[in-house]
Amino acid sequence: MLIGLFGLLGYLIGGIPFAVPVVRLLSGQDVRSTGSGNVGARNSLRVAGAWAGVLVLVLDALKALIPMLFADSILADQWPVALVGITAVLGHCYSPYLLVRSLKTPWQHWRHWLLIVGGQGLATGLGVISVLAPILALPLLALGAFFALGLKRSSWAALIMIGTAPLAAYFLGYASFVWISIGACAIIILSKLWQDYPFKD
Secondary structure, three states: OOHHHHHHHHHHOOOOOOOOHHHHHOOOOHHHHOOOOOOOOHHHHHHHHHHHHHHHHHHHHHHHHHHHHHHHOOOOOOHHHHHHHHHHHHHHHHHHHHHHHOOOOOOOHHHHHHHHHHOHHHHHHHHHHHHHHHHHHHHHHHHHHHHHHHHOOHHHHHHHHHHHHHHHHHHOOOOOHHHHHHHHHHHHHHHHHHHHHHOOO
């Protein structure tokens, strides 16, 4: 029962679309109807500038990090802590608040639907990694920055970062719950990355 409540808590916190108030505050625009329409850090950067992108990135990471640390302080088992992180990523990608809003939007295409119900989840996934395998967080950010800034391929950066994370955790000898949980987050995030296929940004 308690584990289920923590999982629900992770989902509800993860679903908070921080990009909406941040972009509105800094630019007066609605991030959901500007740029790609995505409520993540990348579209916030495009619409409202660097400060908006960085702030949304940090807030989206904290959506997983803080509930996981809270669960860790109460629960003895590590699997429920990992579950909170997974449900936070799920909430960010498929926000309960944006799902309700999407029902009022005329159906256009499945990729359009994916865009309007949540972000891609990469920042929230990094929050999960920061708790479960903190040694991986900075190298993954550096790898992502190389592709995003050096090669101008932000979608490829996201794909490579989240794709290599569970493998890296496995080969570094982390416990099974770590790489399995990161892998579960990766599957959720990759389901959202398909909206950018064939990754030509």
